[in-house]
Amino acid sequence: xxxxxxxxxxxxxxxxxxxxxxxxxxxxxxxxxxxxxxxxxxxxxxxxxxxxxxxxxxxxxxxxxxxxxxxxxxxxxxxxxxxxxxxxxxxxxxxxxxxxxxxxxxxxxxxxxxxxxxxxxxxxxxxxxxxxxxxxxxxxxxxxxxxxxxxxxxxxxxxxxxxxxxxxxxxxxxxxxxxxxxxxxxxxxxxxxxxxxxxxxxxxxxxxxxxxxxxxxxxxxxxxxxxxxxxxxxxxxxxxxxxxxxxxxxxxxxxxxxxxxxxxxxxxxxx
Numbered sequence: 406x407x408x409x410x411x412x413x414x415x416x417x418x419x420x421x422x423x424x425x426x427x428x429x430x431x432x433x434x435x436x437x438x439x440x441x442x443x444x445x446x447x448x449x450x451x452x453x454x455x456x457x458x459x460x461x462x463x464x465x466x467x468x469x470x471x472x473x474x475x476x477x478x479x480x481x482x483x484x485x486x487x488x489x490x491x492x493x494x495x496x497x498x499x500x501x502x503x504x505x506x507x508x509x510x511x512x513x514x515x516x517x518x519x520x521x522x523x524x525x526x527x528x529x530x531x532x533x534x535x536x537x538x539x540x541x542x543x544x545x546x547x548x549x550x551x552x553x554x555x556x557x558x559x560x561x562x563x564x565x566x567x568x569x570x571x572x573x574x575x576x577x578x579x580x581x582x583x584x585x586x587x588x589x590x591x592x593x594x595x596x597x598x599x600x601x602x603x604x605x606x607x608x609x610x611x612x613x614x615x616x617x618x619x620x621x622x623x624x625x626x627x628x629x630x631x632x633x634x635x636x637x638x639x640x641x642x643x644x645x646x647x648x649x650x651x652x653x654x655x656x657x658x659x660x661x662x663x664x665x666x667x668x669x670x671x672x673x674x675x676x
Contacts, residue, residue: 406625413444419593419632420550421499425449425489427480427535428505430458433554433602433627436620437502439465440628447472449493451505453479480505480531481523490538500550501539503532503576508569521568528572533579540587548591550631553580555598557638561655564663577636584635593632599623599639 408416424441428434430452438450442465452458455477462473476492478485506528509520536551543549556570559577563570580596587594602618623639630637650658 406621408440408444408625408628412629416441416444416500416628416631417446419499419548420446421497421546421548423447423449423496423498424500424502425451425493425498425535425539426502426504427451427531428554430454430461432504433597433599433620433624434502434504435461436624437504437552437627440624441500441502442469442471442473444628445469445471446500447474447496449474449476449489449496449498451476451478451480451489453477481526486531486534486538489535497546498539498542499546499548500552501535502552503535504552504554505531506554506572508566510566510569512565513567516568524569525572528569529575532576536579536583540583540590540592543587543592544590550593551580551583551587551595552627552631553577553594553596555580555596555636557598557600558662559598561658561662564659570662581635595627595631595634596636597623597627597630597639598636 424438424446426434426438426441426448429438429448429450431454434452438448438461442448448462448465448471450458450462450473452475458475458477462475465471466473474492474496476489478488480486507524509516509524513521532553539549539551543551553576555577556573558566558570559573561570577596577598580594584594599618602620602623618639626639627637630639650661653661
């Protein structure tokens with residue numbers, strides 16, 4: 406799936422020459438970065454996977470003749486945000502894509518606390534800090550766009566993925582509020598809430614997913630929704646799941662998600 410020429414022009418005209426994408430070396434972040442490069446954006450690509458990031462940057466630079474700046478940093482580490490801010494201070498960035506994130510699964514009582522704290526730092530704290538910084542820059546130029554990676558798990562508690570779902574609830578709520586707050590400044594905000602996606606996420610979260618979406622199937626709907634919607638649910642499967650649960654009481658949604666997530670993580674309890 407590719408953006409039309411009309412959509413590419415709309416994005417460039419509205420958000421300028423430069424976009425910053427975190428989590429740019431895999432999954433949704435990589436696909437969004439690729440689509441933006443194809444649209445002619447110069448890119449700042451952020452990832453903790455230095456070698457992979459360099460290979461991808463060289464490929465996009467060669468394929469689309471765009472300028473790529475790679476920033477190798479782990480968003481859970483001290484100083485990472487300051488490094489990104491310093492390294493982009495001279496660039497007129499008009500679009501921020503907060504795509505970095507990871508999940509954990511299983512019983513929270515048996516989780517590694519350091520892992521959960523790192524997830525909180527990447528999924529929430531880093532997003533908070535980068536968003537606050539770039540809002541100031543976007544306000545001064547009276548235009549900009551911010552994409553947040555929410556999730557279907559953001560809309561209710563999710564047993565066996567309790568903390569990850571809570572981080573996405575934070576993101577969803579944050580994005581919804583900023584949509585209203587930043588309208589007078591000409592800044593567009595979008596929360597993208599996909600269902601299961603076939604990426605490195607499941608492996609890191611130790612989950613086995615079936616019928617997962619491909620990143621290539623959801624990046625274009627996300628970019629097309631920016632500036633037009635406050636929340637987008639990309640992918641047919643995601644829409645079916647959300648709309649089928651729309652009239653279900655919240656307590657019942659939690660029970661349903663218990664069964665869904667229990668199926669994804671059953672292999673953990675059998676081993």
